[in-house]
Amino acid sequence: MRSDAMTSSPITGWTRETWAALADRMLLGVRPYASAGHARITLPGAAGGYGSDVDGLEGFARTFLLAGFRLAGEHGRDPERLPGLAEWYADGIAAGVDPSSPERWVRPEEHAQAKVEAASIALILDLTRPWIWDRLSSSVQERVVDYLGSVVGDSGYPRCNWVWFRIVVETFLRSVGGPWSASDIEDDLATHESFYREDGWYADGDERSFDHYVGWAMHLYPVLWSRMRGATGDSGGPGVLDLAASRQDVDRARLERFLQDYLRLVGADGSPLIQGRSLVYRFAAAAPLWLGAFAGVGKPGQLRRAASGIVAHFAENGAPDGRDLLTLGWHGEWRHLAQSYSGPSSPYWATKGMLGLALPAEHPVWTAAEEPLPVERADGVSVVHAPGWLLSGTKRDGTVRVINHGTDHAVEGAQVGDSPLYARLGYSTATAPLLSTRAWGNPVDQSVALLDVDGRATHRAGMHTLRIGVVGDGAQRAAVGASVARARWVSADHEQRDHGSGRPGETRDAAAITVVSILRGSWEVRCVRVDSLPDQPGAVSLAQRLRIGGWALADQISVQSVADEPPARPGARVRRASLESVISAGDGFDEAGVHTDDDASPLGTHSATPWVAGPVLPGQWRSVVVGLWGEPEPGDGSALQREPTIVLDSERAHIRIGWPDEQWTEVELPPAPVENVPGPETN
Known part of the structure; x- marks a missing residue:
């Protein structure tokens, strides 16, 4: 173990460089499966339940999350192993929103899954604004706005974590002068609020749906959304409501309370609790730990120890695999773990668990020494x-x-x-x-x-x-x-579509x-x-x-x-x-x-x-x-x-x-x- 790892990471040995190297391998690993213009990344394996067009969009949007984290954490500089990273994804955006391109993306009004992926694209365009959005041509920007703008007024969002996909997209649109609806956002925030239960815990919808979505969705989006330019009062002109200000203290307090429980749910070997749907997202389970660092709650060393432990648990057990790809499974590939909505690119929501790379090397979450988990104490x-x-x-x-x-x-x-x-x-x-x-x-x-x-x-x-x-x-x-x-x-009926629920x-x-x-x-x-x-x-x-x-x-x-x-x-x-x-x-x-x-x-x-x-x-x-x-x-x-x-x-x-x-x-x-x-x- 290197001396810097001994000092800051005496438990896991994972430093920021370890994380960065894994991220870069993952981003390079998917490139052989990208279309010529980079708009679609369709990973090997049988097509998902929604078809290969959706699979290709998922591959782009979900790896775009990781690319955005890397760029943000390096203040826009290309990682040494990934020269031209911003340009590579900018090319994909241009091809994806071009209606005449053979690589064009499925639109939100054409398939509901595109609403999910649109949120990832909007989130990262906001996070990396100086290095990608601001450098797109005006015609590409107009096409992006047209693509994302179809969600405004759309009533077809399920009552679950999906409400955040419309909030995030419309918040970005607001920041670039695109169409948006204050009533859409207010209604969606009210729906989100109806899912709150107690002690920092949300249900993912009206049912008793408690699982990893509490962390990687119900807490993740409020914290990141509040940092989007379109969520603040200085966007959209004088007198426009500051959408996030009234929620920030509440969201931070709820996250802090949730993390007290969540840290107790991580095993000493880094395994998260094996419960709930979408387990193929694997180390997305680390996302709420990094949110603590973003929000300034929790102990930085303990948050990083837990997050590093989770990612290391999978990295040391075959995920990513020898091709640097994430497959449908837990450690190795095991397709029975997937739900009917899962395709070969779906596991890349795991990149949410690498959110910490969006924080620079000098952030306390990277410089503090690791502290033991509750189960280790x-x-x-x-x-x-x-x-x-x-x-x-x-x-x-x-x-x-x-x-x-x-x-x-x-x-x-x-x-x-x-x-x-x-x-x-x-x-x-x-x-x-x-x-x-x-x-x-x-x-x-x-x-x-x-x-x-x-x-x-x-x-x-x-x-x-x-x-x-x-x-x-x-x-x-x-x-x-x-x-x-x-x-x-x-x-x-065991032939019905499996979304994780019990079968009628x-x-x-x-x-x-x-x-x-x-x-x-x-x-x-x-x-x-x-x-x-x-x-x-x-x-x-x-x-x-x-x-x-x-x-x-x-x-x-x-x-x-x-x-x-x-x-x-x-x-x-x-x-x-x-x-x-x-x-x-x-x-x-x-x-x-x-x-x-x-x-x-x-x-x-x-x-x-x-x-x-x-x-x-x-x-x-x-x-x-x-x-x-x-x-x-x-x-x-x-x-x-x-x-x-x-x-x-x-x-x-x-x-x-x-x-x-x-x-x-x-x-x-x-x-x-x-x-x-x-x-x-x-x-």
Whole structure:
């Protein structure tokens, strides 16, 4: 490690030059796939769901983000490895907006995806104004305005992060004397505001959609937009409303609060939480960390350590690949991770995570020494109220776990299938939800489900959150979450377009399932009760078994099942290298096993999930212990492998837990949930 890296980057070894070299390789890597005039960059692979014309526009616009960051951070000077960078992209703009060019771009009124890409183009034209926009000929500028101006008054923007695409485009147009609408921007800002929940968290739309879009969209655009020339009162003439002034302090405070939670969601190995849609954007997850530096919130050294850790995690695991290209996948290529809107150029939204390069080398975020992540400092237990998450990070293995009692990419009472990306009970930085067709239809990993006579599992999306909080202080601190779901079987159409949501289909109700999670360290104690539905009391008789699944592990070679000898009670465990997943049942369970699935995880070809099962016993509380841990040193897991001691009193609805470190937690379980069971009428 170089001396400058030792001084400023003692944890990751990544300096600004490391970042710049990666960015330049990525920009050079796409050039062989550019059209003659540079307007389209169509990367290798099957065309995306929107066709090759959109793919080519995405390739230009999303790499233009990175080119713009490089130019801004160098004050307009060409990077040594990329002479003529501004001119290369300026040529592409001229060809893209020329209606007579064979490379012309799909227009926003022709295809909705062009509205997304138009925002990236407008954002970077504003950021690099002296070096690209100001040097375009007047005729090209007029064509750019004509291309972007078609969004004004367009009512076809979905109610989600898309509102920012129109805001950004019209704000740029305002700054160059083009058409824009104050009512459009005001309406879109009001829509954005309606998505705010609490503690710095937004939902990506009206549903309970909490994922990486909170950072790389719902926080990113307000911060960058406020710095656009068209967002300030000195643009557009005297007396024109300063669009951003009234929001800046609020947006900064919300970002600061969000980052407190977000930093706790990054694993020591740099992995972001593997949850939510558009995971092919990979290290775009670093974007909100750089926003902290732009907004002047957070500790610069810790922000950069987290961002460098995220990008390094992917760079060291095959992304970009040997061609310096980003493919559809997580580490390597794995097309099952893509949504139906993803094409071969889509992964380049990852360049948002390289936003820090827009800040010059002398900025404190680059000069401050790296500081450890929360998970590197100490074990921590906390909660995030908006998405209904319990968090536990363990220093010894650097793993962050999330137990989910409030996120499903749906609304309460929705009658859809579970999306593995959102509705599972657990997510982590070391595991991924299973995403095969089998997993979408028949949940096993991180599930509590009733099985019918054919072995089909129920779904839980649309659940009602009962409790999210912390009990105990200091060493006794534990997180507690609870939810109740109207469990039902769903016969979903697996051929529908996949935007990450649970899939609709014909449903058949089963019962109410209440789940309580007590999380501390590497362990979750999961309490479960099945009750008949008040409107369909006989439906529970259709359920043959109750099955509870633990953490799914995946590997390219194999995942080892580990047998307990002799088994003290039903339970199973699986191991991948030094990572271990275990589930152990209390009274009322009589069966255990390991569910295997191939080509179901972005982390490896072969996956294995431990599970336990037992008869359906309505009205009775039962408990299982679910564990996930890694061993940094061989044999250093003896304390972890001592399972918590459970004293469950079903009649009193009370549980007492003795943890492996001899601390104790007591929790009162919720009463019969009849009045809280969400149904279709709440949707």
